[in-house]
Amino acid sequence: MELRQLRYFLAVVDEGHFTRAAEKLYISQPALSQQIKLLEEEIGAVLLERIGRRIRLTAAGEILATHARRALQELAEAQTALAELAGLQRGVLQIGVVQTVNAYLIPDLVAAFATTYPAIRLHIEELAASDIEQGVAEGRLQLGISFTPAETSGIVGEDLFTEELVLIVGRQHPWAHLPQVPVQALHQQPLILLSPAFCTRRLWDRCAHTAGIEPQVLVEMNTISNILAAVRQLSVATVLPSFVLCNQPDLIGIPLVDPTPRRTVGFLFRHHGYRCAATQAFVAMVHDRLAVSGLTAFIRG
Numbered sequence: 001m002e003l004r005q006l007r008y009f010l011a012v013v014d015e016g017h018f019t020r021a022a023e024k025l026y027i028s029q030p031a032l033s034q035q036i037k038l039l040e041e042e043i044g045a046v047l048l049e050r051i052g053r054r055i056r057l058t059a060a061g062e063i064l065a066t067h068a069r070r071a072l073q074e075l076a077e078a079q080t081a082l083a084e085l086a087g088l089q090r091g092v093l094q095i096g097v098v099q100t101v102n103a104y105l106i107p108d109l110v111a112a113f114a115t116t117y118p119a120i121r122l123h124i125e126e127l128a129a130s131d132i133e134q135g136v137a138e139g140r141l142q143l144g145i146s147f148t149p150a151e152t153s154g155i156v157g158e159d160l161f162t163e164e165l166v167l168i169v170g171r172q173h174p175w176a177h178l179p180q181v182p183v184q185a186l187h188q189q190p191l192i193l194l195s196p197a198f199c200t201r202r203l204w205d206r207c208a209h210t211a212g213i214e215p216q217v218l219v220e221m222n223t224i225s226n227i228l229a230a231v232r233q234l235s236v237a238t239v240l241p242s243f244v245l246c247n248q249p250d251l252i253g254i255p256l257v258d259p260t261p262r263r264t265v266g267f268l269f270r271h272h273g274y275r276c277a278a279t280q281a282f283v284a285m286v287h288d289r290l291a292v293s294g295l296t297a298f299i300r301g
Helices: 003-015 018-025 031-042 059-085 100-104 107-118 131-139 199-211 222-235 277-293
Strands: 048-051 055-058 093-099 120-126 143-148 153-171 190-194 216-221 237-242 251-259 262-270
Touching: 003 018, 003 031, 003 055, 003 059, 018 031, 055 059, 059 262, 093 100, 093 131, 100 107, 100 143, 100 222, 107 120, 107 222, 120 277, 131 143, 131 262, 143 153, 153 199, 153 222, 153 277, 190 199, 190 222, 190 277, 199 237, 199 262, 216 222, 222 237, 222 251, 251 262, 251 277
Parallel strands: 093 120, 093 143, 190 216, 190 237
Antiparallel strands: 048 055, 143 262, 153 237, 153 251, 153 262
């Protein structure tokens, strides 16, 4: 059994299709099929079943996929550790970040990290919380910045701070002068919100349900920048974390009460996973910058 065959096998599993996997691996489809066939012959079991153009893992395939991911991840961590032992601080640090945190925390951090550690290439993906947890658990991401506690097994979290969702309006909005807004006051009020695919939206929906209200969802969008632009143009409110108001002087965040929607943001690591020097340096920089900034909320601008 060769490592190359395991990588080929996992590529087919991830893509769910031989042709797409071959394109991703830059090899021909017949060559890929031949390597999978040799792997099955060596193991003595069928690993993949073809269903039309798609493939499905057999029971044996499920077992091999789990152990293959673990083996390749352990090998990657060993290579990183050996490189660091030799004083080679080069490489790629792969991080997954949820959109709401990425919008206000990551840009300055990326600039500072790249200046301090120019030999390390950052690869940061803006992903849904569930995708970040899966990526960390499978070892594709060395670090996740998402919400804690994690819902996926095999992940440990390290709390960073608690963020609250606030009602965001333009300075000319009729409610802009209010010190706070009860959630019940938003019953049947028009709002621009993130789509239900985002944890932020689901947190707000749970809060509204708890308060027994049904706001009028005027527009759903997938990016915070577009939502804030729409709030300006339409004079309609939105509900987002207060920290997105950084560098938004024309918008105001009004605290929501009864109840106040809040959640904890933190680091996610693979349980017992190796934390390379680059990961540790990034984590330390996040802590240092948060301590300096104090995470001042931008409520009321």
